[in-house]
Every structure is written in structure tokens, then in C-alpha cells.
Amino acid sequence: MAEDVFKKLVAHCKEYGFVFPSSEIYDGLGAVYDYGQNGVEMKNNIKKYWWDAMVKLNDNVVGLDSSIFMHPTIWKASGHVDAFNDPLIDNRDSKKRYRADVLIEEQIAKYDEKIEKEVAKARKRFGDSFDEAKFMETSEHVKAHAAKRDALHERYKKAMNDNNLEELKQIIIDEEIVCPISGTKNWTDVRQFNLMFSTEMGSTADGSMKIYLRPETAQGIFVNFLNVQKTGRMKIPFGIAQIGKAFRNEIVARQFIFRMREFEQMEMQFFVRPGEEMKWFAYWKNFRLNWHKALGMGDENYQYHDHEKLAHYANAATDIEFRMPFGFKEVEGIHSRTNFDLSQHQQYSGKKMQYFDPETNESYVPYVIETSIGVDRMFLSIMAGAYTEEQLEGGDSRVVLKLPPVLAPVKMAVLPLVKKDGMPEKAHQIVDSMKLEMNVAYDEKDSIGKRYRRQDAIGTPYCVTVDGQTLEDDTVTLRDRDTMEQKRVKISELHDILYRKVSGHELFERLIKVQRETAVK
């Protein structure tokens, strides 16, 4: 069922000019996608909402745009050359490649599905008198599944922490996990696979240097930490924000734009005094969740997921997850990265990465809180939450994208009722008066009903119709996408009615309130 919705969503994204497979006429390129005319508008809106909330709203956060190519030693220092790996395993029959950790995690989820099935069966049997909590405690079947799940989870966690590849393979054998394509258990050994893309820089074979396409934007911020601090006269605590492309040679790239090989990140590194990182971690965790929730996609669709296994450099980490059609999934990571990265760069470059704190009269390597979100994954979460099929009165149906107005690619469509009597001219005048403020569309083709459906399908929050009366009294009908209600308003009022909704002012007011209430002392 959920898979069905997901397929429809992917098809919808293509049909309405949001996302196309890359190089489609050559049968595509794995896990690489292009954004179409509506997709690019929405993507830009996501980036603007993030940038404004991080850089404009926070006085102590400034921006940066560092390059994709960087000195290769950066990736040695950051640990990516040696440790940015995923455990991969091949099935010899299907020749398909999998991530060993993902296969095992899916197996763990299967035990949960079995438990859910038991519960559903019992609910049917007992009807109204069903007590789920008691059933979970007492059912032998449920207890057996839960015990197996927990044992597997423990074993898996240990194998991952110990980096024990033989044990990962043994788990796959013991659990009798089969390849979903061939159905066989004919597995190779588990191997580590580095996710960084590399290329050569320089013209001659001798003089060329192996460099990497950055797998995260964060390192560009770390290596510019002192440049920004000094030239911007920044005082700790302060943050540097950046939006840019990142590249990972993902082993299993599935689920559309959820996991891509070329994607875009919006990252902010916040530099703090050692020992003060936990309160800033709490602050950013809360601020970032509110940033998501302010969009109005339903608070119940977000949750935190605290990490059990911390990266070697982190002392706290959490994900913000969104309810996708395939379950709650990570959209953003918030990490307390200690002083690991700056210390490593200090060591590898031989340059001091320290800050002199005038308040304490001390020099130190700052601690860092990172917020890191993928633009594309955010895009997918919004699309998934917005995609709605509605049955209408009279047997009609519609597909509507209930996008937050601030993110919608087109904010208003202006539609002359008929293509004559001066209505198109009047409609063009309205478009011209608004088009520098927001993205406005003009459409005169087909019946008005069809035009409404087309705008619904791309999530346009407002449609304005110019009719005979408009020519007499300068009023239009304003149709709301979600309620489909229409009301008559003066053309001169349109700007004020729409602007607050589509510009994000209301969202920022909420965020400013959060900022005030949670200010770190």
C-alpha cells in the first residue's frame, strides 16, 4: 500500500516537472537525478527557508561557499580516507550488491512486523475487549519474536562497533537472509567499500594528484574557520552555514532521491567553548525540529532518533526523522563533534586552529555542534507529506500537493475565465504587478476546472480568476487550494493577503519565539 503511494509519488514528480532521472534518454544514471521547472523552484525555496532561518535569524551565524575540490590531505585528516566505508556483500547468483548492515537491519525490522501481525490477529479475535499492552507482555509468540529481535540487535551492534566483517557475514548466514532478487543464500564475504569519488587534478600523469569530490560540505567550513572568525571578527559562540553539493558512491542507491550519489547538503557548524557543547546541542536540536514543524506538515510526523552507535569523534548525536511512505527516516542529523575536526586539521596542517577567548583569556580549539540536512531528502519528505488523493463530492477526484505555501514552486496562478473580452489583458496586468515578489503563473488553456486541477497537482496555494465582473469592479475570485473555497476580493488587496502566507513571515515569527524562549545563557 505505502509502496504504491511511493510509486505514484515518483511518477507524479516526473509528470509535473519536479524530478527527472538524469540522462534519461540514455536510460539514466544510477541514483542521479535532475530537477525540472517546478522542482528547481521548490528546491530553491527550501534552501532559502533554511538560509534565512540560520543566517538571517541568528545574529551569530554567517555564511560560506567553499569549493568542492579541496586539498586531499583534508580527507586524510577528517578520517574519510580511512574510515568512510560501508560494509558490502554480493550475491553470486543475482550479481546484486547489498549493504550488509542494511540487510541485517531489514531482518530486525521483520521481527517487528511479525509482532505487529500477531497483535493485529489478536485484535480481530478479541474485538473491543483487546488490551494491547497486556497481550504484548503475555503472548508467547510475541515474546519469542521480541527475544530473537533483541538478541540479533545486540549481536549486530557489537559486530558494527568492533568493525567485525566476518561476524556480519555470519549473522547473514545464521539468520538465513536471502537475496530478494535470486532468493539464494550464495553470498560473498563482506568487504569495506570507501564511499568517496576520486578524480585526477593536473594535466600530466606524473604531475597529477588524486583528489576527491567532497562527501560532505562540513570540511570546507572547518578549514575556513579562522578565515571567517578573523575577517568577520566573530566571537565564540558563532556558526558558519553553507549549502552545496556533496558526492557519495552509495552502494545501494534506492528509494528515488532519498539516497543519491550526487546530492546537496545544508550544513552549519557552530563553534563553542569546550564544556558548553551539551547546552548548545540541546538548543540546536530544539531549534531545528521547530524549523521543520513550522512548515505545518503535522507535528506527529517528526521524531528524534538518538544514536546508539556514536561516530568516534562525537559525544552526542540525534537524527530528526520524518514519516516517509516507507517508515520514519532520517532527514537531518545533529551532532556534537567535539574538537575532533579542528584538532585533526591542526595536526595535519601544522597550523594552529585555536581561538583566543577574550573573556577567559585562554586559547583553545573550539568544540563544534553540527546541523546537517540534505536538500533532496528534505524535498522528498515534503513531497511525501504533501501528496494527497482526494475524493470530491459528485464522484470526482483530484491529486493535490498540499505543499507549505512558502515552499510551493508557484504561489499564485492567474486564470482569465475566457480568452476574450479583455480578460487575458487584465490577467496579465495582475501577473505583472506581482511577479517580482513571487513566482506567478498565467494559464488560459482548457476549462477553468482543468486549470484548477493542474495547479492543485503542482501545489499552487492560490488561484485567481478574472471574469466579467473583474472588468467592471476590479475584483477577482481567489480560490484556496486546500479548502477549494472561493471568495471575491479586490485586486488591490491580493498582495497583502498572499504575501504573509507565501513569504514565510508566519514561520519566522514562530522561530523567533522559539529562539527567545530557549536562549542559551
Ligand code: ATP
Ligand atoms: P544515512 O545514514 O542515511 O546514509 P548519514 O547518517 O550518512 O545518512 P550524514 O552524513 O549525517 O548522513 O549526512 C547528513 C544529511 O545528508 C542526512 O541527514 C541526509 O539528509 C543527507 N544525505 C546523506 N547522504 C545522502 C544521500 N546519499 N542522498 C541524499 N541525501 C543524503
